[in-house]
Amino acid sequence: MYIRRFIAAFMMTLAASAAASAADDALLESLLSAAERNNPQISAAAERTAAAEARLAGAAAQMGPKAAAAMGALWSGGDFEKEVGVMGTALSVPVLESHTYAAAVMLTQTIYSGGSLQARREAARLAKDASEARGARTKQGVDNAVRRAYYAVRAAQAKELVAEEAASLAKEHRAQAEKLFNAGVVAKSDVLRSNVAVASSELDVIRARNATAVAMTALRRAVGADLPEEIEKKEPLSSILSREGRPYGADTSADVAAAYESREELKAYSLLSRQAEKLARAAKGLLLPQILGAVGYAAAGDSFFPDDYSEPVAALGVYWNFYDGGAAKAKTDEAKANARELLFLLDDMKNVIRMEVAQAESSLSSAGSRLEVARRQLAESREDYRIAQRRYAESVGTNLDALDARLALANSMSEVVTAFYDIKSAEADLIYAMGR
Structure with a gap:
């Protein structure tokens, strides 16, 4: 009968542990989902x-056409005239009237930029991808x-339960000591030492509850929102002590x-290194010819919305800053040095990752071994x-x-709890180290 009751109790403990x-x-x-929504x-x-993304949109916009409209006005005391010789006679021909208005609508497009605009757009795209990688790592x-x-x-919470269990055992032992003292079996010192043990265990309970409150505050900060009421529900101590680490x-x-x-850090470093290379290409392209084309429609006359003289116009311009005192070369050298720096940081990050995974x-292995010994x-x-x-x-x-046996029992329960949750924390660290 005793064996059947033991087996039934054991199976119930396992079921409760699995449910917990x-x-x-x-x-x-649910806490991870809440953190994704609320963590600053x-x-x-x-x-x-x-x-x-906005910088990428800005870089892409530099490559597209640009439309503009302009109006201007000139007021003077008289008409502007120019003398023109006609058959040996000087005639005054009006060039501009005393009140002249002009308006134009223009569409401009960069035809060739030496590759600098394309390189800047690609650099902005790489920077955006690197920012996304860093954002993913931040979430991890x-x-x-x-x-x-x-x-x-x-x-x-589990250690709080251990402290409460230890306090309960201390009170039970004190009651036993008082009973034996009243029967004249033990000395008064046994009761006094039992009282000290009870007081010590009650102090341990207070400390454990304070530790739980501090841990709750830390969790609240990590989530970035108020915690659900379910977090207050504690798993029975017997269930905690029977749980196995995987x-x-x-x-x-x-x-x-x-x-x-x-x-994600490796992705970010790689992307930023490529971005620096593109910035070097953009700086170098500034020393090549820049070709700009424009088309539009212009009008001039003596009314506010001129329509006396109007016609379509087109223009083509070439600008070549073939020497800038070494400014473009300096920017190119700086960008290339940044790219090489990031490659070295990439190698160092690989060493950091190897160390984090190994640690x-x-x-995890140490906590698993400690859990076996603690059990x-x-x-x-x-x-x-x-x-x-x-x-x-x-x-x-x-x-x-x-008293020593009670203290050893409490310490043993605490060691099991510590080892088990050290396993869980180590599992979390391994997930983080592997970038999951």
């Missing part, structure tokens, strides 16, 4: 990308911050290769506490043995 894990995952996903860092990254960073803050909250077999080379493919894998320690601490309490009740053990 599913609820945890659902709540975490993500909003700021979106605005940076919007600014980059926020997601990682939310995951870590969430697991910190759950760990703090086994992970580290394959650093494969994980690093996957990170190289996914990390996350090491932390064994917890089982042994429970048995030791049971024996110490039994021996004390039968006056063959000391009060100090019972």
Whole structure:
């Protein structure tokens, strides 16, 4: 009968643990979605990308035609005349009347810019793509911050339950010590030491609750919005202590290769390096001829909307700044140096990624090993506490043995909680290191 009850209790604990894990995952996903909507860092990254898109639109507009309209007026005291010799006689011919108005509509288009406009447009496009990559990495960073803050909250809540359980055990032992003292079996010092242990455990509960409140504040900041009420619901301590960490077999080379493919920083550095090359090309193109064409319609006369003299006009201009004192060359050299700098930073980022992946894998492996040891320690601490309490009740053990066993049991429960949520945090760090 006892075995059947034990098996039934064990199965119920496993079922409750699985349900709690599913609820945890659902709540975490809702927090990640809320952070995507409310976290200011993500909003700021979106605005940076919007600014980059506007710069791209501006660079593209420089290549298109431009339309303009103009009006002008000239007022004078008399007509402008010019003397013209006709058959040996000087005649005064009016050139402009005393009040003359002119109007024109023009359409201009850059025909050739030495490739500078095309290069600037391509540089703006690369800058926009780099901004999008940085924005994606910002979101991944926020997601990682939310995951870590969430697991910190759950760990703090679990340790709060451990502290409350330890306080409950301390009170039970004090009641036992008082009973034995009243029966004349133990000395008054056992009761006093039990009272000290109860007070100490109550202080631990206060500290644990404060740690939970601080963790909640950190999670609130990471999400950027108020937290749902579900976050206040705590999983039973027995369920937490029975949860297993998923086994992970580290394959650093494969994980690093996957990170190289996914990390947005590598994409951003590569794009910015190519952007610098395009800016160098744009600066170099300024030393080549610039050809501009224009067509329009002009009119002049003595009325405000002139129509006396009107005709279509066309123009073609060439501007060649073949020497600028070395300014274009300096800009070209600067852009090329920036491109080379970004390539070096790209190589350094690969080393950083390899280190981050290795550290996350090491932390994950270490936390998994600690969880296994902590579970064994917890089982042994429970048995030791049971024996110490039994021996004390039968006056063959000391009060100090019972108090030490209770403290060891509380520490063992805390170690299990710490190791389990260290696994969850390490998993989050590995996801972040691999650019997922």
